[in-house]
Amino acid sequence: MKLTTLLTSAVMALGLATSAYAEDKTKVGFVYVGPVGDGGWTFTHDQGRKAVEAEFGDAVETVFVENVAEGPDAERVLTQMALNGADLIFTTSFGFGEATINVASRFPDVKFEHATGYQRADNVSTYSARFYEGRAVQGHIAGSMTESNIIGYIASYPIPEVIRGINSAYLHAKKANPDVEFRIVWVYTWFDPAKEADAAKALIEQGADVILQHTDSTAPHAAAQEAGNVVAFGQASDMSQYAPFPRVSAILDVWAPYYIARTQAVMDGTWESVDTWHGISEGMVGIGEITDAVPAEVKAEALALKEALRTGAYHAFTGPINKQDGSVWLADGEVADDATLAGMTFYIQGIEGEIPN
Amino acid sequence: MDLSSINPVLLVASLMVAATPILLAAIGELIVEKAGVLNLGVEGMMIVGAICGFAISVETGSPIVGFVGAAIGGALLSYLFVILTQYALANQVASGLALTLFGLGLSSLLGQGYVGVRPPPTPQLDLPVLSDLPVVGPILFSHDPILYFGILLTAAVWAMLKFTRVGLILRAVGENHDAAHALGYKVVRIRTLAILFGGACAGLGGAYISLIRVPQWTEGMTAGAGWIALALVVFASWKPWRALLGAYLFGGITVMQLNLQAAGVAIPVEYLAMSPYLITILVLVVLSADKSSAPASLGRIFHASN
The missing domain is CATH 3.40.50.2300 (Response regulator)
Structure with missing residues (x-):
């Protein structure tokens, strides 16, 4: 019991230390349901991630995990990402909803964005396209x-x-x-x-x-x-x-403009939980x-x-x-x-x- | 519901395509198990075959060269199993599982540059008159060569096991390796060859998925076909024709359930989706009631000193 507590706090401390260290850079994480080379859904999200990197250059650091199974494994991946100091995490499949909400409640300072979802919280936005x-x-x-x-x-x-x-x-x-x-x-x-x-x-x-x-x-x-x-x-x-x-x-x-705008909002400290549903008119x-x-x-x-x-x-x-x-x-x-x-x-x-x- | 929209001829033709990867892998594993070795790495060898075949046929532009490469790739991976179980005398179950995990990882690595690439098309057999026959044409005479190879292989393996001296020796090694050793047969060598054959067949089965059935490369694309092949061997009581029957049954129901869905049959989709597994197991369990048992030395480690 004691050892577990000790280890947990050690991990927490490590997580805090990393986030403190990475403070000058905004760290944006992406969790994908398929491989980035699927030529479809995940590919387009990854194009968005690359656009964020191109837009902000050295001011951001992006990380992604591909082929994440919907369900409990997503929670592990998200926790890991949050512990590693991500400031903003995009979860890009409907089935990541529960995991996103659960992890978000444990990391109130990390902003989450769940694609095609419907559950929101103070630090969880949802976004989808029409x-x-x-x-x-x-x-x-x-x-x-x-x-x-x-x-x-x-x-x-x-x-x-x-x-x-x-x-x-x-x-x-x-x-x-x-x-x-x-x-x-x-x-x-x-x-x-x-x-x-x-x-x-x-x-x-x-x-x-x-x-x-x-x-x-x-x-x-x-x-x-x-x-x-x-x-x-x-x-x-x-x-x-x-x-x-x-x-x-x-x-x-076309996710790039949205990803860039949301990353900018985190950098400026103006990020708020919203529900976005954009269509052809917004691009x-x-x-x-x-x-x-x-x-x-x-x-x-x-x-x-x-x-x-x-x-x-x-x-x-x-x-x-x-x-x-x-x-x-x-x-x-x-x-x-x-x-x-x-x-x-x-x-x-x-x-x-x-x-x- | 509109069952008349299901075309039975096309259904049979496409179930043969859906069954071929499982059939190839199952026939290979059947030989391995007849020799007394349990290789649980079929899934791993299949997926490595799938990427080897895909990569080689994309690079050379020839699907046939790709299939040869797939067989070699599968056999190479199975040689790892040979080293582990025949020379290092490691546990076969653990080594087989490791082979599957290793194969899945290795194939993802090899496949990095091949996602989204289109392979060269495999030519279909097109016989001037025969392929145009009304019912028999599409079912029997207008497939790709590998599909026929699968059926021929089944026949060859059956004849080999039943009628030839090689088959007898193979079975002797699988039933009682000590006796076979006492008779002067090289148990390890025979098993090695059997395992390599199994690897080559699994590799071919994998390449059939990535080059003909889909045709595309994606990570983990065999999606459990290797495990189904393994189960088929057991339920088919180690008999080649029953493995063929089981594979066609499985392929048939897989294709059938999609057709039923498309025809708007009001059975819940979940039942349709699990039906291939259930029905194949049921039929083969009933068939295997004749008490033909597994090779007696299956999974046991052989060392000449014992």
Whole structure:
């Protein structure tokens, strides 16, 4: 018992000593769910980290840990990072939420930022991007380009963010093509190329000629390319190595400006716990180059839709929209409020199947 | 629900692809265990094979050279196991686990520069008339060469174990290494060759994932396939054809559950996701009721002085 106490205080002292030593530099930590080379989600966060380094040069020091499993292991990694004197820590996956809150309560002087989360505290901010705006543009292109009228969707986990994406893509695909049908496969992973490839192949075998994905690898693109006439979209990063076909466009995550602003706030001592949810208009969501494989008029419509979303003239969820069971969700002209969107756990009318729970 | 959208022909064709990595690794491990050695490092050898095959085929532009490299890579890693268990007489279970952990780490290191790279495509067999036959064509005549190699290997291993003198000696070493030694067979040498064969097969299985099934390199991409192969060998009662059946069953249900999901079947996804493991184990447990037992010397350390 005594030894443990002694060791704990020794570790604490060490931690304090390190943070005291590192006081001249602001230390920013990043915890990633996948490898930095995933070519998707984690890759874009790491681009953000590099932008922070480029912006502040010697005034900051960044550290990152990749491939951190969601759950208890994340807590260990976060504790380690905080003990090593990090001033600001970004945890970049939904599943790090509990761990972030737990560790934040033990290190009140360290600032935490949890991506796509909903739990906040005095030293925990949340931030996310309105990916559903990108999904709207993607859905429009998908609906316009499908010839079999079957669109395959590789979904990761049944959480509001993923469901929101499915709904937004479906809504806009349906507007472009009333006969469109969605086939949804849940793979329960953010990043597992073998599983994603299998899911893409299963969807293609069932007649899907457009594959949308909410997982982070390029494996579905490889499957689409092998099939020959199947369209795919970049997820999180541009995935331009598969352009101009099968990858015809992409939803881009642009974290750099936010990371730079938050690091600046810590340096200035103006950091406060906030909930940020930025979209196309703030530049946190981008649309990757629409290639020439897309017909010119579809491209023009897609860009017009993007512009309307950017200026705020149009909201991706504008009524009339019914829920899957046929009950009214949004009346004609009504716009979805952020609270409902943030907690979305239902499909809209027309999507078949049930959301697993 | 729309079951008619599932195309049985394409389903069979893609289950064969999904099963091949496990089959290759399982056949290799079957030989190793028949020789009386328990190598738990299949996962490690597979992932090293996956990166060796990927890196070599990217550098040379030839998938076939990549597969050869993968087999060599897997065999090289298994030689570490040979040194540990056959010469240093270390515990096989511990050495095998160490091999898996080492393989996972080594492959991440080797793969640093290959993330996000596209490998050269492996050509599919394309026979002018046969590949265009209505049902048989897609199932039997339009795969990649490695898939056929897996089936041929199964047949060869079966024939070798059953009909040849080499098979008899291998089994003798696995059943009773002291007796085999007394008869003048080189137990250590035979086991070494068996382990190297197992490593090469596991390496091929790994490369099949990184070069054909996905095709891409990512850390830890074998995702437990090696462990499934290990379990298959036991449940298949050390019989090659049953290993093939088990691998196809596992591959089939893996592919089937994704198809069912896409077709909108209202079974909870979690049950579908665990079904491949459950059903494969169930079927093979029922099959193994004929009391064929493990090689008697499995996992025991041999030294000529004992």
